[in-house]
Amino acid sequence: MKNITVIGSGTMGNGIAHTFAQHGFEVSLIDINTSALDKAVQTIANNLDRQLKKGSINEQDKADTLGRIKTYTDIKEGAANAHLVIEAATENREIKLQLFKQLSDICGDEVILASNTSSISITEIAAVTKNPGQVIGMHFMNPVPVMKLVEVIKGYATTNAVIQTIMQLAKALDKDPVEVNDYPGFVANRILMPMINEAIYTLYEGVAGVEEIDTVMKLGMAHPMGPLQLADFIGLDVCLAILKVLYEGFGNQKYAPCPLLVNMVTAGHRGVKTGSGFYKYTAGSKTLVVADKFS
Numbered sequence: 001m002k003n004i005t006v007i008g009s010g011t012m013g014n015g016i017a018h019t020f021a022q023h024g025f026e027v028s029l030i031d032i033n034t035s036a037l038d039k040a041v042q043t044i045a046n047n048l049d050r051q052l053k054k055g056s057i058n059e060q061d062k063a064d065t066l067g068r069i070k071t072y073t074d075i076k077e078g079a080a081n082a083h084l085v086i087e088a089a090t091e092n093r094e095i096k097l098q099l100f101k102q103l104s105d106i107c108g109d110e111v112i113l114a115s116n117t118s119s120i121s122i123t124e125i126a127a128v129t130k131n132p133g134q135v136i137g138m139h140f141m142n143p144v145p146v147m148k149l150v151e152v153i154k155g156y157a158t159t160n161a162v163i164q165t166i167m168q169l170a171k172a173l174d175k176d177p178v179e180v181n182d183y184p185g186f187v188a189n190r191i192l193m194p195m196i197n198e199a200i201y202t203l204y205e206g207v208a209g210v211e212e213i214d215t216v217m218k219l220g221m222a223h224p225m226g227p228l229q230l231a232d233f234i235g236l237d238v239c240l241a242i243l244k245v246l247y248e249g250f251g252n253q254k255y256a257p258c259p260l261l262v263n264m265v266t267a268g269h270r271g272v273k274t275g276s277g278f279y280k281y282t283a284g285s286k287t288l289v290v291a292d293k294f295s
């Protein structure tokens with residue numbers, strides 16, 4: 001397996017492309033427009049510079065990694081030679097089903113089609129393809145080059161051979177894969193999102209402020225960052241989309257997204273990627289500042 005196609009060049013797609021390229025794979029990175037792709041390549045270059053400064057890679061590694069990434073806006077061109085496709089497009093069921101239908105037509109029967117979805121059913125995605133046995137979840141964590149976990153999700157039809165290939169591939173990327181079954185939110189987000197949602201409810205109900213809630217969880221539970229800051233990093237739109245999948249999938253009120261989260265996403269405050277969520281983010285700023293709305 002040498003040629004990897006990554007669809008979607010946002011927060012996760014650029015990290016996945018970076019990680020594969022750094023481990024010697026040829027990467028085709030696809031997005032809907034060139035500005036998204038340019039931004040992704042710039043982000044990868046900046047992240048490689050950070051690794052360079054730390055001394056974990058040298059100039060040659062940086063050049064080789066960037067040299068292995070080609071960008072495309074045409075899915076047919078970008079997926080033509082793929083041995084494995086990893087879809088990391090927006091967390092939206094219709095977008096993903098449409099992409100997998102197209103991939104099923106473009107790619108040969110032996111190609112593995114993986115989704116980095118945080119919550120959408122792998123079984124449902126697989127059902128729109130010609131070879132559901134070749135479809136699997138490969139759920140990387142953010143930031144991809146740093147985080148060790150890959151949640152490997154077995155759809156109803158995923159073959160054992162495909163699972164073993166993806167488990168081995170994750171290890172080749174120096175990651176620690178964990179195999180789980182396909183139910184809403186899998187394991188990671190089924191546990192994480194209710195905690196984030198409860199933190200937002202705690203703010204919404206005026207129990208405590210942004211910094212107080214995050215400090216309780218950081219200092220009291222030894223979490224490396226508080227749940228509200230983590231929500232900003234994940235993207236508030238992504239959190240909302242995952243909570244909706246849990247709510248619909250289990251039909252249980254306990255997963256109902258907090259109205260404050262809904263309002264923030266509707267108002268365009270999606271966290272780090274838009275510069276504002278529970279905190280404000282300005283380029284180069286190292287100190288966290290609570291967003292005006294909550295200060």
Ligand SMILES: NC(=O)c1ccc[n+]([C@@H]2O[C@H](COP(=O)([O-])OP(=O)(O)OC[C@H]3O[C@@H](n4cnc5c(N)ncnc54)[C@H](O)[C@@H]3O)[C@@H](O)[C@H]2O)c1
Pocket residue numbers: 007008009010011012013030031032033036087088089090091092095099116117118119139140141142233234235238273
């Ligand atoms: N953000 C996280 O922390 C995180 C963690 C794990 C998994 N995920 C999952 O990864 C996926 C991507 O999330 P993200 O945070 O990178 O989102 P993002 O919004 O940062 O990026 C999504 C990208 O997909 C592109 N896109 C949309 N439709 C497309 C199409 N038809 N073809 C090609 N590109 C298309 C968009 O232009 C955008 O650049 C989602 O399924 C999400 O649930 C996110």
